[in-house]
Amino acid sequence: MMHSAVDSNGKYRVVYCESGTAKYRDWDEATLSSPISLATVSNYPSLTYDSDNYLYVFYETNVANSNYDIRYQKSADTTPTSFDSAVSVTNDNLGNEYVNTKIGGDNNRVELVWTCGTGGPYQVKYYYISKSMGQGDFNYVLKFVEKDGSNWKVRLKAYDDSGITRLDNCSIYVYNGSNSTQIVIFNKAYQNQTGPWYDLAASDTEYIWMHVETSNPGTSAVYVYLEILVPNTTVYARYIIKFKIN
Numbered sequence: 001m002m003h004s005a006v007d008s009n010g011k012y013r014v015v016y017c018e019s020g021t022a023k024y025r026d027w028d029e030a031t032l033s034s035p036i037s038l039a040t041v042s043n044y045p046s047l048t049y050d051s052d053n054y055l056y057v058f059y060e061t062n063v064a065n066s067n068y069d070i071r072y073q074k075s076a077d078t079t080p081t082s083f084d085s086a087v088s089v090t091n092d093n094l095g096n097e098y099v100n101t102k103i104g105g106d107n108n109r110v111e112l113v114w115t116c117g118t119g120g121p122y123q124v125k126y127y128y129i130s131k132s133m134g135q136g137d138f139n140y141v142l143k144f145v146e147k148d149g150s151n152w153k154v155r156l157k158a159y160d161d162s163g164i165t166r167l168d169n170c171s172i173y174v175y176n177g178s179n180s181t182q183i184v185i186f187n188k189a190y191q192n193q194t195g196p197w198y199d200l201a202a203s204d205t206e207y208i209w210m211h212v213e214t215s216n217p218g219t220s221a222v223y224v225y226l227e228i229l230v231p232n233t234t235v236y237a238r239y240i241i242k243f244k245i246n
Contacts, residue, residue: 004047006103008055009078015045015057022059024083038073039086048101048110053078056110056129058089058099062181064196065093067118072129085137087211088171089127091184091192094118096125127187130168135213139175142208142241144226146200153197153229154206156182156241163220164188169213170222170245174198176206183224197229212245220245 003016011026015038022038022045038045042059049055055075062069070089076082090096095118102111109128116123146152156172164170170185174195182195200206214220222243229236 004045004101006047006049008049008104009053013047013055015047015059017043017045022057024055024057024080036080036083038083039071043068044098046099046101046112048103048112050110051108055080055083056101057083058101058112060097060099060114061086062088062091064180065091067093067095068097069093070096070099070112070114085139085209085211086179087169088181088184088191089114089186090116091181095122130213130215136211138210138212140207141210141243144200144206144208146202146204149202151202151231152200153231154200155195155197155227155229156208157194157225157227158183158190158222159225160223161185161221163218164222166214166216166218167212167220167245168215169211170220170243171211172222172224172243173209173211174206175209176204179209183222185222200228208241210243214245218246 005014011028013026015024021040022042023035025035026033039061041063042061045059056072058072060068061071069091071086073083073086096116099114109130111128113126116125164185165188167185172183173179180198184192224241226239227236
């Protein structure tokens, strides 16, 4: 059992892995909370908090990439009663593992390090999540429905942008019960500009979700192709989507 613990806001708090699932619990010397399950197929969780006592749980996961990636979940409140949806820190399949965090939040940031590499030499990477000028999850930005009765594949591909130097994190997903991470702008640069092909089955309904963190006021735009592939062919259609982030 791998675990990480902190003492914050009057409680002892811990995250741990149980049967491949990251879980959170807390204790105030009188009551032990029920566990809150986070990501399945997750390892090496690390727990910290920001200067407003919101919790952040980092872990390695993403079985779609065999070498794993780092994601985090922020608590929805300071109790906490729940955690927000997972946000990708990496999405490059380059062996991102063993994430560790600084205990406690200061300087309006949450700091982390992890190792990166698949066969050596390995790198130690550093990053921070800022308490941004603007931050939010937008779970139903767009919806698309398959009405032809056929099976297709879809993906998102960013082809142009403006003002992305104010984006600490802009993650765009296709979602229908589980996330397919498509586009990731992290620390003002693309980590993932073209998403993997995602199955759009007959009569399926899919949604586009976004997580956004901005470092300063302004407006950003990301221009994206929604590409739709006819299975077993090289033929696909492109539709233009503009994501505007204020």
